[in-house]
Each structure stands twice: as structure tokens, then as C-alpha cells.
Amino acid sequence: MSQRQGETDGAVKERVKTEKKEPTQYKVVLLNDDYTTMEFVVQVLESVFQKSPAEAYRIMMHVHQNGSGIAGVYPWEVAETKVETVTSLAREAQFPLRATIEEV
Numbered sequence: 001m002s003q004r005q006g007e008t009d010g011a012v013k014e015r016v017k018t019e020k021k022e023p024t025q026y027k028v029v030l031l032n033d034d035y036t037t038m039e040f041v042v043q044v045l046e047s048v049f050q051k052s053p054a055e056a057y058r059i060m061m062h063v064h065q066n067g068s069g070i071a072g073v074y075p076w077e078v079a080e081t082k083v084e085t086v087t088s089l090a091r092e093a094q095f096p097l098r099a100t101i102e103e104v
């Protein structure tokens, strides 16, 4: 064999990344409650999260039945702003609707 040390037929060893990368995207999660109206949640999903009426209704029902659900996935600052907007719209309408941020 005439191969030099460390070489194998021109193959280059690549390090396969297995570490988890820091998330650059965040889920905005809507939380269920007993007082916010379904209609208001659908309106919020349409106006703040740009969902179609059908998708907004589907997400709202998911939250209603499961306790929480993803309204959208965004970079950190966008997610933060969406949560603030939901919170202030809800406060204005006197509903206890809440949204939180989770890592993707």
C-alpha cells in the first residue's frame, strides 16, 4: 500500500454535527381559558397571526380542546411582539386570553 498516513482514496473526513443548535425560531402558543369567546380567538388568529378564517377556527378549536396550541412560529422579536399584541387586545376586550413563547 502506498497511501500516506491519514489519507483514504481522496475521501475527506467530515464532522457530522450532532449538537442541538440554539433555536432561532420560537412558537407562539395560545392558552385556553373558560371566558374568552371563540369568536374573539378566531379574530386574533386572523388579525395577529394572518391565518385564514378556516385555519383560525381550526387552531382555536385545537386550543379549546387540548388546552394550548401553536398560533405561529417566528424569530424571537416577532414572537415577543405577537404575544404583546395578543395580551393588549385581550386586555382591551376584557378577556383573560394568554399567549406564551416556547422554543421550537
Ligand code: TYC
Pocket (backbone or CB within 6 Å): 030, 031, 032, 033, 034, 035, 036, 037, 038, 041, 060, 061, 063, 064, 097
Ligand atoms: N374555551 C373558550 C370557550 O369555550 C374558547 C377559547 C379557545 C378560549 C381558545 C381561549 O385560546 C383560547 N369560550
